[in-house]
Amino acid sequence: MSEIDFGKSLSRTETTIPGLEIFDLPVHGDSRGWFKENWQREKMTALGLADFGPVQNNVSFNDAVGTTRGIHAEPWDKWVSIATGRIFGAWVDLREGPTFGAVFTAELDPSKAIFVPRGVGNSYQTLEPDTAYTYLVNDHWSPDASYSFLNLADETAAIGWPIPLADAEVSAKDLAHPRLADVEPVAPRKTLVIGSAGQLGTALRAEFDGVQSVEWTTRDDFDLGSTTLAEARRWRDYDTIINAAAYTAVDRAETPDGRRDAWAVNAAGPAALARIAAEHGITLVHVSSDYVFDGSADRAYAEDDLVCPLGVYGQTKAAGDLAVSTAPRHYIVRTSWVIGSGNNFVRTMASLAEKGVDPKVVDDQRGRLTFATEIARLIRTLVETRPSFGVYNLTSEGEVVTWADVARRVFELAGHDPERVTGVSTEQYFASATSPVAPRPLNSVLDLTRVHGIGFRPRAGDDLLREYLSP
Structure with a gap:
């Protein structure tokens, strides 16, 4: 199990993908466990994050190391953070424009969160057992919503998965996603x-x-x-x-x-x-x-x-x-x-x-x-x-x-x-x-x-x- 960094101050860091932003979150802990403010609108917007208006909160739980999901670009913005455990995240810009195909990777634990803008593909691989991550989205799920997908093994993105995909738990649906050359870019709103x-x-x-x-x-x-x-x-x-x-x-x-x-x-x-x-x-x-x-x-x-x-x-x-x-x-x-x-x-x-x-x-x-x-x-x-x-x-x-x-x-x-x-x-x-x-x-x-x-x-x-x- 990884050690949680209890000494961080709230901060925001831009990534190589426009609009994709990493946040360090203060985590307060003692012998009883730990506590953090997972989302605090006033503080986050004061740092420069747009008030994206979340309307739904989801939790994803994975009990096995190597469980890998993605790469999914969704028609809403997301705020993703870790409740317990640790994950490796990979994000690929699938939006129409000059940064299409740009890649960013990072490890997340409870002291980090990431804001994922609409159209940026996101994928996650668990690095510890019993990992749960939570995410806020600013639209309700709808069967009419349109998505864009990229194959986890795409050679152009060339994501360095800590656990090779051959050894990971991946759904058949995710394995069938197209390569970057065949991805239809996500059009702007x-x-x-x-x-x-x-x-x-x-x-x-x-x-x-x-x-x-x-x-x-x-x-x-x-x-x-x-x-x-x-x-x-x-x-x-x-x-x-x-x-x-x-x-x-x-x-x-x-x-x-x-x-x-x-x-x-x-x-x-x-x-x-x-x-x-x-x-x-x-x-x-x-x-x-x-x-x-x-x-x-x-x-x-x-x-x-x-x-x-x-x-x-x-x-x-x-x-x-x-x-x-x-x-x-x-x-x-x-x-x-x-x-x-x-x-x-x-x-x-x-x-x-x-x-x-x-x-x-x-x-x-x-x-x-x-x-x-x-x-x-x-x-x-x-x-x-x-x-x-x-x-x-x-x-x-x-x-x-x-x-x-x-x-x-x-x-x-x-x-x-x-x-x-x-x-x-x-x-x-x-x-x-x-x-x-x-x-x-x-x-x-x-x-x-x-x-x-x-x-x-x-x-x-x-x-x-x-x-x-x-x-």
């Missing part, structure tokens, strides 16, 4: 994009073009209002949800039917996604709006300013933001004056310029344009680099302008006289309206300090506008 037919969805399709792990849905095949949303997917197979769906008809939202639809899409839908994300450890990305503020501030709005919406649309967006913020892993991208594919303010002004119409445009609302392509670029940056979770403001860089300023610049870029645009106040513009009009924030300027802090540089609004209008 998927990204689900909701609302992929809108202007942001179109930009996201272009940004993620060719990325096989991204799954696209539209309103026709994914109902955010469904009561069975929690069963709509095997959610443990997803790493990220990008919610590009939104109700944006700000004036129609002030009508009885519009109010109901706006609350369903902008608030209830994100709340349902937040529950799913929280339960399954998914990162939820959501797009917010300057309309969550009343526009009365005399400075740019920061991410931590309290929301204070004026109308129904702003109220529903604020409610959606608050719901999304309950998901432990969330990014809220707050934008203003969004321009993308389809009909929008810029296209309307360009059309009026060509038709010879001289428009009146409000000149007391201040902000910056945000192009859908830039939103898509930031979203990709967030999901690939994973900075701190929370809210990130995004607009184009450049001077603060009014809608009338934008209209004049559109006329100018289209080769027309910008003086054809007449500036009017918001009150004057809507004075003759016969249908409900949503209140607009007069100040929509967003502070970009935080997004600069993660190394993201929004492009200049005038450059983007020029490109947008170019043939």
Whole structure:
């Protein structure tokens, strides 16, 4: 029997396989036996281990030396530690990517544990009789789960088993696993994009073009209002949800039917996604709006300013933001004056310029344009680099302008006289309206300090506008 090291401090060591991490565990012992904290969430996460959210605890017992199991890559993360005895462990990266086939080996006793990320094949050989090891997993076993396997004797992995496999106890099933050349790599968890037919969805399709792990849905095949949303997917197979769906008809939202639809899409839908994300450890990305503020501030709005919406649309967006913020892993991208594919303010002004119409445009609302392509670029940056979770403001860089300023610049870029645009106040513009009009924030300027802090540089609004209008 091996001696347990009672003098260790809790520590974490990275291995040669990304995400596979060895932990030294403090074990306290005396003449009566020993005690250890096998898993302690607060301490483990403080060391840098992701809070992987275990939901099931299993124990494996082997009474004979040389019992060997593996190599199995499972669709969940595992925390493996020894209850009694000692094992030799071998781990092989079977995930799709540049480290496919990488090998790491180590001996484990009660003073060591290892975190095994999804898709890394794991195998264990007992070195002492009456060995038991325990493992936490962050998904419930399911017959629908998919696995990948590697043969214990694979020549490429060339694992140096302490007890030769010819002398070990190995199941016939494990002996029949394929060699590395025939192993199908474990694909990464998927990204689900909701609302992929809108202007942001179109930009996201272009940004993620060719990325096989991204799954696209539209309103026709994914109902955010469904009561069975929690069963709509095997959610443990997803790493990220990008919610590009939104109700944006700000004036129609002030009508009885519009109010109901706006609350369903902008608030209830994100709340349902937040529950799913929280339960399954998914990162939820959501797009917010300057309309969550009343526009009365005399400075740019920061991410931590309290929301204070004026109308129904702003109220529903604020409610959606608050719901999304309950998901432990969330990014809220707050934008203003969004321009993308389809009909929008810029296209309307360009059309009026060509038709010879001289428009009146409000000149007391201040902000910056945000192009859908830039939103898509930031979203990709967030999901690939994973900075701190929370809210990130995004607009184009450049001077603060009014809608009338934008209209004049559109006329100018289209080769027309910008003086054809007449500036009017918001009150004057809507004075003759016969249908409900949503209140607009007069100040929509967003502070970009935080997004600069993660190394993201929004492009200049005038450059983007020029490109947008170019043939």
